[in-house]
Amino acid sequence: MTHIQPLSPPPETIAATPMRRSARGFLGWLMAPERRGPLLVAPAIATLVIVNVFPLLWSYGLSFFNYNAKRIAVPPRWVGLANYTDLFSDADVWGRFVNTAVIVIGSVTLQLIVGFLLALLFAREFPLRRYLLMLVLAPMMLSLSAVGVFFKLFYEPTFGFIPRLVQEFTGQPVVILDTPVKAMAAIVCADAWMWSPFVMLLVLAGLVSVPKYLYEAAEIDRAGAWRRFRTITFPYIRSLLLLALLFRTIETFKIFDVPYVLTEGGPGTSTETVSVYLFRVAFNYFQTGRASALGYIVLFGVIVLTSLYLYAIQTRRSEQP
């Protein structure tokens, strides 16, 4: 005789354990297949809200107040849009935006040129290629402040490698960080040194995806090197270059560590980027409301650039065969 397992407990058992049934019922409801996905991502979303969204909203609120974080006992005073109008009419702020723009244009251009040339080099096979590639990629794996310290020592006029090297030839000590132009160039070089390998990686990915038969066909047609590059190579890497341009522009726009460590924004304030200035407003002058407003202006700039970045990704997808 086969014993048949009842599908549900007898009614008297259910009545005797109402709590267990209710708990199981809630768990059952919660673990239903259609809720498992949201349930699994809920902790991540909660964390994001606590550590990201809440501070963002809080600082957005603070940007409309006159508030000093060191004076907790003094309540914030509502000033409306005054922090924003003050910032937009402050020549110092515009000066910092100009400094940032100079670094962005200089550094990103250099990164694209050097990265592109490195990619062309590493697209070919040659002895020790893999090892050299690892070496070339090393700078982008360093921490930003370490790069700042490294270049500070590199440029130091009495003991630094570059001044000593130049002195060997000229007999005169060279001072790299003493004028605004040279200090700016020094920051651009340090940042480009660090991030050119990133551009190289992106471009290299485009270069290796070019079908070889296209080059073979071009060779049969006796196309020159420039024509091969313009009609075959460049179309394949164009959107990747655009991605690199936008990604690096966004990142360089926020540059903080390298100028802060390397020049502290000097000489004077000539290399002080908007991020370094934001730090000073927040933690030297402790104008918390004003710093929050400046933070939102920077965020707005980043959002605009990110939109362009996303548009470029979309374009790249639509170009895929």
Added chain:
Amino acid sequence: MKGLYSGFTALAAASMLLAGTALPSPAAAKEIVINMAAPDWLPTRFMQEEFNRTYKAKSGNDVKLVIDFIPWPSFYQRVAASLSSGEKKYQMIVTDSQWLGDFVEGGHYLKLNKYIDKDPELQAIMADMHQVLKDTSSSYPYKSTNYYGFPQFPDNLVTFYRTDLFCNKTERANFQAKYHRALPCYYNEWQDVDWDEWGQIGEFFTRKKGAQLGNGVADDDIYGVAFQAGKGYDFSSMQINTLVWDYGGDIWDETNTKPASGVVNSPIAVKAMQKYLDLLKWAPPVARTGQMDIFVVQDLYMQGKVAAVVDWVGVAGPVVDPKVSKVADRSAFAQSPGTRRPDGSISRWANIGGQPFVLTTWNSEEVVHESLEVVKWWLSTPTQVNFVKHGGGESGMLSVLNDPAYATWAPFSRAFADNLQWQKDIWHIPEFFPLLTEQQEQFDKAITGQISARQALDTVAAFQDKMLREDGRIH
């Protein structure tokens, strides 16, 4: 017999009880951790090592001092961020003296008067403390009798110089022939050096590689003098303030009765700052970048690149350590230069260095008690003497300073002690950091040749005036 036995038992029980009170059993001992924020340098490193090695709490508690060593350039921002975030991480803080106003007003530093009033040991410490340190390191408002701190490490600016150059017969003869005055070699000769002579020393010892230097030949370019000229934190301000005071000017009107314009940018202050800028001609090229901070000055000197420097006693210890200094065996210390007055004496006002340590307001009474015990231990004569003798720095306690042997305990002790009476401090008001930041920026522009001394001080004066008026300090 029974009565005697009962009495003996009661006596024994009472004795055990008393013994139990006086010497708590290990089971009653609590672990108390005192987290202390401090700048990362030799005086605080020494304190941590000495504490770990020797400190035993009288209470029997297991007291641990855990120092959070913070790099100097970001020290203020780190402490300010911690205090304003409300994290209440630190029970004690080694604080720069000028921070007192800022963080007392912020409600973070504990007023110590009531603890001092009821503790004879603390009263003895206060009585033993040099008056300058009471004013600068303990009191808020400045020079009041509201006490908030004790000197963890008092410091001042002294001259480090190379005896192989300054005491060289040929160099002395050449200097005499060129400038018609003696090249200072001995301590008393240095006491007569003014800023003009400091410039002559700078010019005299700036030599190219291969030039005659002392008894040999310079193996690299060498520079005459170096002193603070750094944009970070308060570096250039500390040296420029010193010259302004020496010349008879001021960095603000302490009475808050006059506008900043006219005081900060007075002709005498401009003249003093111009002198400072002129002296930079004889400094190593890093001065032109505005990055010659106290550690760069120390390093240049230890590597034998500069003949004489003015720097803090706090960084002098490594200079005489042959493991890290190339000039350890040929270095001596003297008072820093000053300005000659009409009567021929030297005005030697300078910006005091060093830091007090304070307690924070959120500590429990038990932690306050243990922290004050740590203060007593640190300021006790044996610890202070040990500190001075081991190159950690100096003492602000009169009982230590007045010891006849004090000047022999460390090579820089005498210069430190002689300088102490000449120390002043900058603004002890909550606005100090914005004032300092603006001043540093303008000074850096002048140091790097972008603006003149007059333009720098005009801008500083305008900023100070606006800020102090907005905050109701100047009416």
